[in-house]
Amino acid sequence: MRIEGEFTFDGPREEVWELLHDPDVLARALPGTETLERVGENVYAGEMRVGVGPFTAGSYDVEVRLEEQVPPERYTMIVDGRGSLGFARGKAEVELEEEGSNRTRMRYASDLQVGGKVAGVGQRLLDSVGRGMTKQGLEALNEELRARLEGGPGSGEG
């Protein structure tokens, strides 16, 4: 499954970079994330529940490793998720570009292998679910960013 696209954040690039590296913010923003914490330098681990409408695709132990980091421009995420109903692994490349002084354009391209029962039964939906979750997550992150910027410096909890 390949998911690529662009998204514009309403804030400066350094702030976006910081947001994308804050496990508490990511846990709140990314759909289905139950827990997410930093377990090592550039390594995050947690639990995600994936579901759509009446379907639950189970819960997954997810590990995300950040590599090839060039702050605040680009990084690569190596994703490894395992659950009772299947697995997902692959990588995503993220690029951040300044768009004026107060907006940041993100380009992302991910290539994920999804397998197990979820892929067998839900193949035709994977692309839509992946895209939907990406969009929902990015919009929620943008909300976090706005709240953080409006709250002024120091009110990181948004």
Add this chain to the structure above:
Amino acid sequence: MKPPPFEYRAPDSLGEALDLMGEHGWDAKPLAGGQSLVPAMNFRLAAPAILVDLQRIDGLAGIRETDGGLAIGAMTTQREAERSDRVAGLAPLLHEAMPFVAHPQIRNRGTVGGSVAHADPAAELPAVLLALGASFRAASRDEPGGRWIDAADFFQGLFATALSPEELLVEVAVPAPAARSGAAFDEFSRRHGDYALAGVAAVVELDEAGRCADARATLLSVADGPFVAEAVPATLAGEEPTGEALADAAAAVAAEIDPPSDIHASAEYRRHLAEVLVRRTLGRAAGRARGDVAP
């Protein structure tokens, strides 16, 4: 495979069913024909704590004529809708689409309301009812008479609708076709009855001069829900539906959509299918509006 344990309730009245839904909300799932929910439970992809079976409730099934068109009870089987003379007469688009809904065995059990409430992006009924400007009545414990929701507001993406967890879809209202209008449905799947790779429901309404007073198309399997192609009215309104105009409209739809890729079809292939199907269905709908293509 077998489903995880669940509690089963089969209320005899709508009021009782609404009470159960009101009480249990997210934990409960209404069971209509069970043609999507039960397989999902057997695969353990859905695990509702309580199933509320709607089969024993009187008055939820049946098709009747109303002032403005048709009222179809949510528990009406798809097979009944397919074979109904009232549907053939007052909702020919729905009549034409019904044989594409899965297989006869499934249509014997599957219900009109179940398919609508399930909101599968590959389902025919949501796209057709959206093209027809249908509306849906949702009842709840607090509002047993129900509230009406337009199809345009009802479908909200992948398996998502405007229904709250406490509500039950009880009725579908389908407006009768306008004068000088025609409609057509077509889809493409690898085998008949499989999920369509792409499908289109088209409606064309002509003015006295033979120009499009209204033209619209909704697509299935090309987005996360039934997709209203804005390019169709944008390119065809006020135009004569010539072959060239229809081809332009179809090309504009192909540019408008952003279909998913999967092992069954790439996004590009779906885009191509959508273009061909939009051109064909709009052509047939326009011909029926003129009266020179058989209904």
